[in-house]
Amino acid sequence: MTSQVSNHMKHTRIKDLLNATTYGHQVTVKGWVKTFRNNQFIAINDGSTLGNIQAVVDFNNTDEALLKRITTGAAIAVTGALVESLGKGQRVEVKVDTLEILGDSDPEKFPLQPKKHSLEFLREIAHLRFRTNTFNAVFKVRNALSFAVHQFFYERGFVYMHTPIITGSDAEGAGEMFKVTTLDFDHTPRTPDGAVDYKEDFFGKPTNLTVSGQLEGELAAMALGNIYTFGPTFRAENSNTTRHLAEFWMIEPEMAFYELEDNMDLAEELLKYVIRFALDHCPDEIEFLKNRLLDEEKGKPQNERSEMDLVAKLHFCLDNRFERITYTEAIDILHRSKPNQKKQFKYPIEGWGADLQSEHERYLVEKHFKKPVILTDYPAEIKAFYMRQNDPDEQGRHTVRAMDILFPGIGEMVGGSQREERFDKLVKRMEEMNVPAKELDWYLDTRRFGTAPHAGFGLGFERLVVFVTGMTNIRDVIPFPRTPNNAEF
Ligand code: 4AD
Numbered sequence: 001m002t003s004q005v006s007n008h009m010k011h012t013r014i015k016d017l018l019n020a021t022t023y024g025h026q027v028t029v030k031g032w033v034k035t036f037r038n039n040q041f042i043a044i045n046d047g048s049t050l051g052n053i054q055a056v057v058d059f060n061n062t063d064e065a066l067l068k069r070i071t072t073g074a075a076i077a078v079t080g081a082l083v084e085s086l087g088k089g090q091r092v093e094v095k096v097d098t099l100e101i102l103g104d105s106d107p108e109k110f111p112l113q114p115k116k117h118s119l120e121f122l123r124e125i126a127h128l129r130f131r132t133n134t135f136n137a138v139f140k141v142r143n144a145l146s147f148a149v150h151q152f153f154y155e156r157g158f159v160y161m162h163t164p165i166i167t168g169s170d171a172e173g174a175g176e177m178f179k180v181t182t183l184d185f186d187h188t189p190r191t192p193d194g195a196v197d198y199k200e201d202f203f204g205k206p207t208n209l210t211v212s213g214q215l216e217g218e219l220a221a222m223a224l225g226n227i228y229t230f231g232p233t234f235r236a237e238n239s240n241t242t243r244h245l246a247e248f249w250m251i252e253p254e255m256a257f258y259e260l261e262d263n264m265d266l267a268e269e270l271l272k273y274v275i276r277f278a279l280d281h282c283p284d285e286i287e288f289l290k291n292r293l294l295d296e297e298k299g300k301p302q303n304e305r306s307e308m309d310l311v312a313k314l315h316f317c318l319d320n321r322f323e324r325i326t327y328t329e330a331i332d333i334l335h336r337s338k339p340n341q342k343k344q345f346k347y348p349i350e351g352w353g354a355d356l357q358s359e360h361e362r363y364l365v366e367k368h369f370k371k372p373v374i375l376t377d378y379p380a381e382i383k384a385f386y387m388r389q390n391d392p393d394e395q396g397r398h399t400v401r402a403m404d405i406l407f408p409g410i411g412e413m414v415g416g417s418q419r420e421e422r423f424d425k426l427v428k429r430m431e432e433m434n435v436p437a438k439e440l441d442w443y444l445d446t447r448r449f450g451t452a453p454h455a456g457f458g459l460g461f462e463r464l465v466v467f468v469t470g471m472t473n474i475r476d477v478i479p480f481p482r483t484p485n486n487a488e489f
Pocket residue numbers: 171172211212213214235237243244245246248250252253412413414415416417456457458459460461462463
């Protein structure tokens with residue numbers, strides 16, 4: 001056996017080789033060693049599939065020094081005949097003629113061993129975790145979902161808008177923004193009254209990373225009809241939960257002439273479309289992730305395990321119409337619920353007006369309705385300024401045409417609303433909520449010139465990926481998570 005793979009042979013993806021229907025021909029495989037058994041059997045993976053191809057080495061005729069370099073993690077190229085395998089566990093294998101080590105991997109130092117590693121440990125070596133089956137599957141599903149989002153909107157004539165990442169506005173009014181500045185903190189320019197002089201800053205005014213592309217999206221929708229954004233979004237909220245990232249990806253469609261019902265229909269259709277797409281295009285990955293979850297849950301007490309496996313859960317979501325109820329109805333249900341009566345909620349339901357905690361959302365979705373739920377018409381006080389105001393009810397309570405879509409195991413997956421298109425009402429609300437109307441004058445122009453009913457929503461992409469992959473921590477569905485005190489890699 002020689003140790004030099006001839007250069008003219010093009011290599012074939014392992015995925016294609018594993019599906020091969022003809023045998024006997026010479027092939028070249030390039031990939032990373034997963035395992036090397038009995039000085040003979042190499043399991044090679046090239047990322048194209050979860051499956052490895054087995055390469056069989058004639059160790060009697062192979063240099064000892066070369067065999068020693070076939071270690072877990074090493075990059076290699078092998079050439080040989082693709083043959084039907086006699087062994088169990090694989091249909092085909094490569095009978096190695098030539099083997100070349102492209103990149104050594106010191107087995108003493110390579111942190112990934114052919115055994116199970118905890119997700120926590122893998123998070124610390126996020127730069128290498130792509131090489132595990134779990135993360136291969138997760139990022140394949142993420143890729144498919146992302147493509148499906150674009151396909152869904154493209155098929156429906158929506159225009160993909162690239163809204164700015166650096167902005168001067170706080171669309172959500174929650175003040176959770178990362179500042180963008182080139183000012184020198186040690187010599188901050190000051191105005192005569194001592195305030196920071198942003199005129200000296202790069203943009204001549206205070207700027208931040210966007211918390212939402214919605215406001216700019218609305219401008220585009222008021223001309224192009226239906227648009228969507230899909231980009232990075234930043235929130236400086238100090239939430240160390242399994243559902244929050246400081247940098248995440250959000251999909252924000254905005255539709256002219258849509259009312260809240262149309263908005264809900266579109267969101268439900270989108271979610272079902274992309275989940276079905278993932279099931280159709282990533283069956284092996286989802287099967288793998290299903291088994292991973294079953295395995296993980298084996299260690300849990302019965303009552304903490306999922307009632308359905310991952311595939312059943314995804315189908316269940318496709319087969320059922322999402323429940324649609326108002327915030328007020330939800331509060332009634334929660335008020336009368338067993339955990340509330342028995343004082344089992346950490347935050348008891350006291351009355352109308354407070355925001356729902358994730359324990360309440362999960363009760364509604366997982367225990368009461370047992371399917372995704374769309375909550376509408378929230379109290380105006382707990383929602384953003386741009387949402388369309390309802391007339392006050394008999395009890396004088398103010399609500400807005402908001403909609404949140406709650407998912408099992410996730411809580412809020414989507415947040416959206418019909419927008420307040422009436423100029424006077426919008427301006428009044430901005431005043432009440434201390435939203436600087438002057439700085440958002442460009443936004444108000446949409447209401448000045450040909451205002452029209454419109455609606456939109458934001459889908460948190462990583463929360464969607466969490467749901468479809470059955471992973472439990474949002475940090476495990478984005479390559480390099482940014483969270484409080486963590487911006488590694
Ligand atoms: O509910 P949110 O804050 O809504 C908006 O930003 C609106 N401008 C959307 C719109 O109407 N165009 O965020 C929308 C979604 C949430 O439902 C959640 O899925 C996700 O974005 N999200 C986060 N995902 C991960 N980490 C965070 N810190 C998130 N904050 C929101």
